Amino acid sequence: MAKRTSRQAVHQAHYEAEKQIYENVDSKSSEVYGLANQMQRENVDVVDDKLVENDAGEMSLNQEAKEKAWLEHHERLLNVEFDWDPEHLTNEPPLEGPPVPITIEMVIKAIFKMKSDKAAGPLGIVVEMIRAARDTGVSMIHDLASSIVYHGKVPTDWE
Structure with a gap:
């Protein structure tokens, strides 16, 4: 019982320390890469848990925030208009005729x-x-x- 209590206390202390580190990280500084490499080394057995930034440039630290960031990203991608350059577009008629023969x-x-x-x-x-x-x-x-x-x-x- 004492062993379990001490492990829980150590785990909670680690969790709080990591949470404070991640909250104080500036996404524009070089610390982000160091933390990402450290996380990759420590969590080798964890798969597909990468750092995600939302559209505002803020780090998403929990699963809900990551999902929201991905949703924002995909919505933005779906609403991007392609800038057509009318001078480089040609007026080609649709192709008609028999399909290419298979040899x-x-x-x-x-x-x-x-x-x-x-x-x-x-x-x-x-x-x-x-x-x-x-x-x-x-x-x-x-x-x-x-x-x-x-x-x-x-x-x-x-x-």
């Missing part, structure tokens, strides 16, 4: 860029199966991709 070379390149040893999708097909099928697999994937691009849906025989 066999494009399919081969895409298949060999895929990572091996990944889990199968809902159909149970993995990349190794397509690679093992060689020309037949490439041809099937080419037909499927071309059909999806030109018709805008998966062919019924592939569903």
Whole structure:
């Protein structure tokens, strides 16, 4: 019981000392970086607990203040207008016409860029199966991709 009481007193004293240090920190001084590095060294096991400043430039020291600072930040970002320079904008008509054709070379390149040893999708097909099928697999994937691009849906025989 005495041990628990003494630990609580030490913890409370540490908490009060840290609270006073953080309240007196000037966010414009170089002390902020020293404190941030110290916190990072002391709290190695704590993940994603970084210093956050609100839009007024004040440090957010508790979770509620951090959430409010992030909310202010995102609201400000969503309301920023883009300055259009009308002299550099061109009046281009929308693109029309057939989509770019998918070639066999494009399919081969895409298949060999895929990572091996990944889990199968809902159909149970993995990349190794397509690679093992060689020309037949490439041809099937080419037909499927071309059909999806030109018709805008998966062919019924592939569903």
